[in-house]
Amino acid sequence: MATIKELSQIPERLSGGHRLCAGCGASIAVRQVLLGTKDPVIIGGQTGCLEVGTTIYPYTAWKTPWIHNAFENAAATMSGVETAYRALLKKGKIKEDIKFVIFGGDGGTYDIGLQALSGMVERGHNILYVCYDNQAYMNTSVQRSGSTPFGASTTTAPAGKVLQGKSQFRKELTEIMVAHHIPYAAQATIYYWKDLVNKATKAFQTKGPTFINVLSPCHRGWRYEQENTLDISKLAVETGFWPLYEVENGVWRWTYKPKEKKPITEFLKTQGRFKHLFSDKNKQLLEEIQKLVDNRLDYLEKLCSVTATEQKPE
Amino acid sequence: MENKYKIIPLTGDQAAAEAMRQINPDIVAAYPITPQTEIVMTFAQFVADGIVDTEMIQVESEHSAMSTTLGACAAGVRAMTATSSQGLALMWEVLYIASGYRLPIVMPVVNRALSGPINIHCDHSDTMGARDSGWLHIYCENAQEVYEMTIAAIKIAEHPEILLPVMVCQDGFITSHATEGVKIFDDADIKKLIGEYKPKYPLLDIKNPVSYGPLDLQDYYFEHKRQQSEAVKIAKEKIPGILSEFNKFFGKDYGYIETYRLEDAEIAIIAMSSTCGTARSVIDELHKNNIKAGMLKIRFFRPFPAEEIVNACRNLRAIAVLDRAESFSNQGGPLFAEVRAALYNNVSIPVVNYIYGLGGRDIYTEDIKSIFSEVKEIASTGKVKNLVNYQGVRE
Numbered sequence: 001m002a003t004i005k006e007l008s009q010i011p012e013r014l015s016g017g018h019r020l021c022a023g024c025g026a027s028i029a030v031r032q033v034l035l036g037t038k039d040p041v042i043i044g045g046q047t048g049c050l051e052v053g054t055t056i057y058p059y060t061a062w063k064t065p066w067i068h069n070a071f072e073n074a075a076a077t078m079s080g081v082e083t084a085y086r087a088l089l090k091k092g093k094i095k096e097d098i099k100f101v102i103f104g105g106d107g108g109t110y111d112i113g114l115q116a117l118s119g120m121v122e123r124g125h126n127i128l129y130v131c132y133d134n135q136a137y138m139n140t141s142v143q144r145s146g147s148t149p150f151g152a153s154t155t156t157a158p159a160g161k162v163l164q165g166k167s168q169f170r171k172e173l174t175e176i177m178v179a180h181h182i183p184y185a186a187q188a189t190i191y192y193w194k195d196l197v198n199k200a201t202k203a204f205q206t207k208g209p210t211f212i213n214v215l216s217p218c219h220r221g222w223r224y225e226q227e228n229t230l231d232i233s234k235l236a237v238e239t240g241f242w243p244l245y246e247v248e249n250g251v252w253r254w255t256y257k258p259k260e261k262k263p264i265t266e267f268l269k270t271q272g273r274f275k276h277l278f279s280d281k282n283k284q285l286l287e288e289i290q291k292l293v294d295n296r297l298d299y300l301e302k303l304c305s306v307t308a309t310e311q312k313p314e
Numbered sequence: 315m316e317n318k319y320k321i322i323p324l325t326g327d328q329a330a331a332e333a334m335r336q337i338n339p340d341i342v343a344a345y346p347i348t349p350q351t352e353i354v355m356t357f358a359q360f361v362a363d364g365i366v367d368t369e370m371i372q373v374e375s376e377h378s379a380m381s382t383t384l385g386a387c388a389a390g391v392r393a394m395t396a397t398s399s400q401g402l403a404l405m406w407e408v409l410y411i412a413s414g415y416r417l418p419i420v421m422p423v424v425n426r427a428l429s430g431p432i433n434i435h436c437d438h439s440d441t442m443g444a445r446d447s448g449w450l451h452i453y454c455e456n457a458q459e460v461y462e463m464t465i466a467a468i469k470i471a472e473h474p475e476i477l478l479p480v481m482v483c484q485d486g487f488i489t490s491h492a493t494e495g496v497k498i499f500d501d502a503d504i505k506k507l508i509g510e511y512k513p514k515y516p517l518l519d520i521k522n523p524v525s526y527g528p529l530d531l532q533d534y535y536f537e538h539k540r541q542q543s544e545a546v547k548i549a550k551e552k553i554p555g556i557l558s559e560f561n562k563f564f565g566k567d568y569g570y571i572e573t574y575r576l577e578d579a580e581i582a583i584i585a586m587s588s589t590c591g592t593a594r595s596v597i598d599e600l601h602k603n604n605i606k607a608g609m610l611k612i613r614f615f616r617p618f619p620a621e622e623i624v625n626a627c628r629n630l631r632a633i634a635v636l637d638r639a640e641s642f643s644n645q646g647g648p649l650f651a652e653v654r655a656a657l658y659n660n661v662s663i664p665v666v667n668y669i670y671g672l673g674g675r676d677i678y679t680e681d682i683k684s685i686f687s688e689v690k691e692i693a694s695t696g697k698v699k700n701l702v703n704y705q706g707v708r709e
Binding site: 040042044045051052055056057058059060062063064065066067068069070072073075076077078079080081083084085086087088090091094096098115116118119122123 | 340341343367368369371372373374375377378379381382383384385386387388389390391393407408411517518519520523524525526527528529530531534
């Protein structure tokens, strides 16, 4: 791991003055990921908060080449960019060592862009895909996505007199990516910045497609005060809501495990999107969520212990 | 002196692939769909045999095929794809982005009917659906034209004052799967003819970073769309000059339109693609019976050759426009609507529409004869019974 002094010398690729909210988890995630390489970086974006907030014509906050095509096709678009780079490299028309990274929100990654992402990694493009996961379609006013957790209230799956927010479980995207047998996949969040920078560094150094899922709290959608973004990111890990792990060539490993796991309610109670779960009639839902978290952690524990004892695949 | 060439038996698909081999693009990203498959299969074999330098990306859908091609083109290389029907429909969203970003992508399209119900045979509903996408459209009559226009399209698309994507269309199965003798010119000559692609703002230029695809709101979007219209206008002016270079090389007379025995004709049909071949033989036969029939073939649908059509039709007494697509407007097919709009205020000639050949229904010489006999009647009576007619359908 580079020292803070060394990291501070890496030029900022996302300039200040962009129009993302104060306390936005996504912009913090972007800056931390980009600390993972000193090489020139070309960035792919998709329609969403990050695109809207960083590029309103004639302005751009990106000091490095950046491309946005549509909502669901960042992985396909960057497949073309990265292959064009390899073609020019082969012909000797380009010399620099360039890195390629995509930042996609959970809507564009878990849902509408999953096919393009799956295609990109199956074809083995040398691209790091980062999902800045804020667990709903925040750019269009907090609609439910495949990443929205059970029980969260969103504008398209709101808590009401009959329904208690989202009634389905979120999909485990990181596991889906691991199932593609890519050389590196990880989960991270912005409070644990060293962990995230380390993971980004590893991903940038890995040849082939890599994936990092970064929990990026959104105060507008999760409904908390903007200054609490990092505290909530921390609580997500401390309660086991967002385990920090990495999967390198099929071997699962915790990168950080809190010594004592806090009850899930410590995380849920900080956010308006879960407020309705604390009414008396929803007590059993809270218990169900706690059980889900516990089961999930047990499962990860098993994966870590089983794959650690096996030989790393060549 | 005639340039070096070989005559090779090729299908329309193979002719497109052969043009792509000689263009030797840096990137081809494609997804298979009938009847385009033979283009990508033939080209994949060129890649497998090391005949081309192309990096071929086997994407997982046409949406990704167009997105990947767009990414590669923005990166600064020559990038191509090819498709048909549902594939083009799936690309639809990204077609507009490619033209909006002013990326000179050339795409062979093998025309096939759109679902539903599903049908794999020829009509023009796929590309007519992409009529307003900002792409230039070229329709080819046979495999030779497919080969030559695919090559010429590269120079049209990449012209620094045009910078627009181009689709080069041929009729599914009728052209794509029929073998003809195709004149294939020398590789080195074609390479010289099309030259190298020099992108203006390549994404891969890390020293001069650019942002592609920013949010563009009320204060600029309209100006950008206006510039796009201007580009099509400029394309209209520049294309004849670009084609003359190719005409000199190929020994052809390619233009926006082509006429057949139209000079002294009294009645005519206006058509596109393979049907024009069938019409030629009918016209020859009619002339034997002293019927002054002619044809106007539309090669470029975008930019739309309105002036050329008006000038060519000026002396006619009645016209039938043949559409291989329905627009469900109750006002005829898309070609009819545009031809009629072009003629309006310029000439006063009765024009009728025949929608034909949907889903690959054959059009026979008898069909074209019957259309001509109805047009002849309109010419002599001045009366139009039905503005929109359906040729060859069971009613």
